[in-house]
Amino acid sequence: MADSYLERTVTSAESLTKLTFSVWVKRSELGRTQRIVSSSLSNYMTYWRFSSGDNLELWTQDGSGNSAFSFVSNKVFRDINAWYNIVMSVDTTQSTEADRLKIWVNGVQETSWSQSDYPAQNETIGLFGSTSSVVQIGRYSDNSDEFFNGSLSHLAIATGYAYTNTDFGSFDSTSGIWKFKSPSLANWGTNGVHLKFENSGALGTDSSGNSNTYTVNGNLKQSIDTPSNVFATLNSLNTSNSSNTFANGNTKTTVSGSWLGISSTIAVNKGKFYWEIQNSGGGNFGSGIGKVGVNGTSTSYFSTGNNWLFDQSTNYGYYRNGSGTVKANNNSTTTYGTTVASGDILMLAWDADNGKLFTGRNGTWFDSSDPANGTSPMYEPTIGTDFWVPIFVAENNNILVNFGTGYFGTTVVASAGTSSSGDDSVWEYDCPTGYYGLNTKNLNTYG
Secondary structure, eight states, X not given: OTTOEEEEEOSSXXXXXXXXXXXXXXXXXXXXXXXXXXXXXXXXXXXXXXXXXXXXXXXXXXXXXXXXXXXXXXXEOOOTTSOEEEEEEEETTOSSGGGSEEEEETTEEOOOEEEEEOOOTTOOBOTTOOTTOEEXXXXXXXXXXXXXXXXXXXXXXXXXXXOOGGGTEEEXXXXXXXXXXXXXXXXXXXXXXXXXXXXTTOTXXXXXXXXXXXXXXXXXXXXXXXXXXXXXXXXXXEESOTTOEEETTTTEEEEOSSSEEEEESOOBSSSEEEEEEEEOSSSEEEEEEEETTSGGGSHHHHTTTOOOGGGSTTEEEXXXXXXXXXXXXXXXXXXXXXXXXXXXXXXXXXXXXXXXXXXXXXXXXXXXXXXXXXXXXXXXXXXXXXXXXXXXXXXXXXXXXXXXXSEETXXXXXXXXXXXXXXXXXXXXXXXXXXXXSBHHHHHHHO
16 A cells, blocks of 8 residues: 555444454565554544554554553564454453453464553443544554555454454364455444455445445555465565665565665475566666575575675576676676566566576567477576575666566556466466466466
């Protein structure tokens, strides 16, 4: 969301002793305070957010200006490749303090708190307590800051009812992983809302039956990256420059400096995968593959200040610089392909089964290579049983990567190329036959 948010003015006030909140959230930025839900009207102030220390914080007033409850987790939430399901159930009518508020993350109840101020018995919750309240999702409504940077799915609020975690998810019987379940609650309450974000033209549409639609502000975009199918993104934890700025669910980074490297969040050791990267700024940039945990693809390497990726024996790729376009490995470069100018799109296909890397530009593969047939690859590294990860490099340029979600930044692909059979990915150019987008569904099926 980054600079976008949703909001709704309360039209029917409720004095609540019971409330349920659930959301699936995928973080893109760490180390900064970011609000999930916020209301700032006088005595009805509320926030549910991630702190600058990446803790989960929940706080709300009772309508009289007093704290109804206040919680700060000891646990930190720093996985930018995972979806977290956060469920909060409040019932202040309970006689036992610990039963008045319960919080689960991915189906497991949180019990370790640096701060845990439970509500008093029969305490009221002021979130929807006034018709002057403006409830915002993804922003601090009072100061117009603390924007949430990441993705949200199936945000649900039920007023007047205390539901449990199993109304929003379940543990997979085979893997034991907490998985998504669309809520079908018997009652949502007056201000209850279910935002599925399934209508790209009206992302604030309420599916609870209440018609409590939220207004979209900013350049909010729908993504096919969901709790049921996680797409690769740029890995903001594995970069040679911590000052890089990230946006659009970590599919964009702005590089200000010399040849700064970054990896994706998903690595593979088998299968065939395709991705696209746009040269948006016209400057130097490139992409390729690297062995996980070795040299240029490990955090320890990046932290030494050695920024250039392709001077390592385990990194292979294409890049464009001031002297032309080249392929590079182990500090060895050879003129290759054609110039990828501003606005052009570099295509990459990685055959991890046979150790073949292919690159091309704007729908045409370089040097008459053919990923589908496996002929004339740019590189044929010895792969063994190691995992390999997409890597990227740029100098004073933006990296806009499409791992199959169908966007370069906030711009939807123009020509909508085809995908391989069974793949839901969306491309600018046709994905080679037998290759797939880099996401968890395809890893499970083809990787």
